[in-house]
Amino acid sequence: MAPLPGVEQIKGDITKRSTIxxxxxxxxxxDEKINKADLVICDGAPDVTGLHDIDEFVQGNLVLAALNICLHVLCENGNFVSKIFRTKNIDLLYQQLKLFFDDVVIAKPRSSRNSSVESFIVCRQFHLPDNFIPNIDEPFIYTYERTLTNQEKSSFVVPFIACGSLDGFDSDKTYPLEQEYIEPIQPPIHPAYEEACALKKTKKLPISSS
Known part of the structure; x- marks a missing residue:
């Protein structure tokens, strides 16, 4: 990622203690105290495999890793927004987040393709439960238990919001470029297959007979 003014960048794996x-x-x-944040945003996503159950599981673990960080840096009544894959087991993730936030909804902005399972979970009004002490080494899902109410045990529908201005661009459409081209802040990467793509465009890429 290209450097941005006023932004500190860390390259690492948020599921690892060293990164946290x-x-x-x-x-x-x-004085070694934590300066709390009002908002934490997680836009991370795994390299998808196309197997939705696996992709959902890995993405869910990224969300929980981000939540583990929130437990240490988020202020009282703070907010947390994270990308998720909205699939059949989303209710489990919803229940876990409800332990720490008063208001949790799933949002699908207009900028996200309808064909994609990508959505965003918006969590507001953060509170640490009574007698709960965050621990980096032991994520909350393994150390914190409480008795669910009858309402929580019963089936429910996870709140879902389709949002975004109808006047905005539709992510499932293409539009002509109506303004002067602006160079990207960070140039595209140079992957190993770049030469193969160039050969394919000029129809010079050898075709395997196997």
Whole structure:
């Protein structure tokens, strides 16, 4: 990612302790206290396999890893927004997040293709449960238990919101370029298959007979 003014970038895996510690260090004050954040956003996603159950599981673990960070840096009544894959087991993730947020909804913005399972979970009004102490090494799903109410045990529909202005661009359509072209902030990468793509465009790519 190209450098951005006023932005500190960390390259790492948020499921690893070393990365979490590096993130927390950026929030520490001179007296080693955590300077709390009002909002945490997670736009991470795994390399999809096309197998929805696997992709959903890996994406769910990324969300829980981001939540693990939230438990340390998010202020009281803070908010958390994360990309998710909205599939059949989304109710489990919803219930886990409801332990820490008063209001949790699934949002599908107009900028997200209808054909994609991508959605965003919007969590508002963060509170740590009584007697719960966040621990980096032991994610909350393994250390915190409480008795569910009868209402929580019963089936329910996860709140879903389709949002976005109808006047905006439709992500399932293509539009002509109506303004002067602007160079991207960060140039495209140079993957190993770049030469093969160039040969294919000029119809010079050898075709295997096997």
């Amino acid at each position: 510690e590096e993130i927390l260090d950026r929030f520490k004050t001179s």
